Amino acid sequence: MPIDSLTVQRIASLARLEIPDERVADVAADMDRVVALMRRIEAFEQTHDTERPAAPRRVDSTDAATRAPPALPPEHRDETGAVVVPPIKGKS
């Protein structure tokens, strides 16, 4: 499926880049051609034996199930949610 302008905008957002509207179509066309070049691997695999490592991949967005645990446990926050820095041991 060709890369469309919407895909370019979504990828640019993930990459923290802003593509001006007037350039999006050109960027999509360029990407489409390079991705077609990359996809030659698929044609190559059909005629030659290559390693096929399998690796699971996480989703692009986070939710409660995939989010990493907080760096500091809740007891290090005050009632307003601000982080309370623990006292340094040995200091008064």
Add this chain to the structure above:
Amino acid sequence: MNALVVAGAVRMGNRRAVDVVDGALKRAEATDHLGAFTHLMPEHARQRAAAIDAQVARGIDPGRLAGVPIAVKDNIAHRGQPLTAASRMLHGHVAAETATALARLEAEGAIVIGRTNMDEFGMGSSGEHSAVRPTRNPLDPTRVPGGSSSGSAAAVAAGVVPIALGSDTGGSVRQPASFCGVVGLKPTYGRVSRSGLIAFGSSLDQIGPIARSVADVAVVTAIMAGPDPLDSTTLAAPMTMPEVPQRGSIRGLRVGLPRRIWDDAHDSPVHAALTARIDRLAAHGATLVPLDLPILEAAIPAYYLLTSAEAASNLSRFDGLRFGQRAARDALNDTVTASRSEGFGAEVQRRILLGTFSLSEGFSSDLFHRANGVRTTMRAALEEALSDVDAIATPTAPTTAFPLGEKTRDPVAMYQSDIYTTPPSLTGHPALSIPAGRVDGLPVGLQLIGSHGDEAGILHLGMVIAALSQ
């Protein structure tokens, strides 16, 4: 200008390092139209040269590269000097440390005279993707010098310095060396520390030298090589120096020729020029061994998949907050996005987008992992082939230097320039490009790929071929 000859004269007190450096700086200014440098360092270089002359006067040996002027690609850190990777993103950034490889050269008496132009962040094959200015080929300024180590190759070819450092991710030392008629080496992955090199594709990046002679390349690589606690991927095994060719050195050498590369393009003028050189090797007693390596055909797609993904990850650190360019906006996210959009050039943005795309969940065909599979298969195939031959020979590039602007609007055509250099980059094998003839007055390069860790073998073969050419 040969580095070892210069160093010998300075060590013996027959030439002053200050005179050598002055000559190099004058030549750099006279060839400024080539755009080889992003920054010259006359004050630093003259101070270093005076210190080396003082050492010689006191009877102290300054080292194997005493007084040799060198140029360094602008993605290799040098403490207190600009470090921009030819990008607006790093405009005004000054290095806090010196790269290990460069520090080792300085410890042997080398003197840095300037920082060389390049394709931004190492992404390009022509020297045109620089935010500073394009680099021009000294042999024909209407043509590109190759890339991404464009300024390093141009500075050596123009006679400014005998040695320049480049970095090679998919051919960025070898291809410009080929286009400019000089020698370039990508060492085995891990041979030279990457500490202080701005990362592009971390699993492929290597610092490599460009010089006029194979002997200079050998000495510089040996000095830079070795374990470094700042780079855990460096090899522990020492690099051996190549044997100097003797009469009869060629007899018994076995050179592998990938059948598809040499047969399919037999009508190309580059191949014709290189075939003449290979035939001369055979006439002097080398054995030519045809090889079936169809896996090499998958190198370009695998390379661009993997390096784009690594580049997207490596370049995420450039957020406008910690380094260089910042486009201030009210919100933090907007500042990051605007800084990156204004700081990165079009080619770098394209690679970041491709890398982000190939790693994204929506790219359901899982090509990134399949490219890694191709890489593993290719490494095994090359290693097996190299168990039967001393080196594999290919053209360095499919063409000679092309006119400026010819491929800038066609990224796929530009990427095809790397068709022969990407396989050893993916597999980590060492690869040397040596000048091996001319087509219409422009140089062509022959690439020699060696076994993992065997720089000495391909350097020896390179010296043999250079001797045959004289």
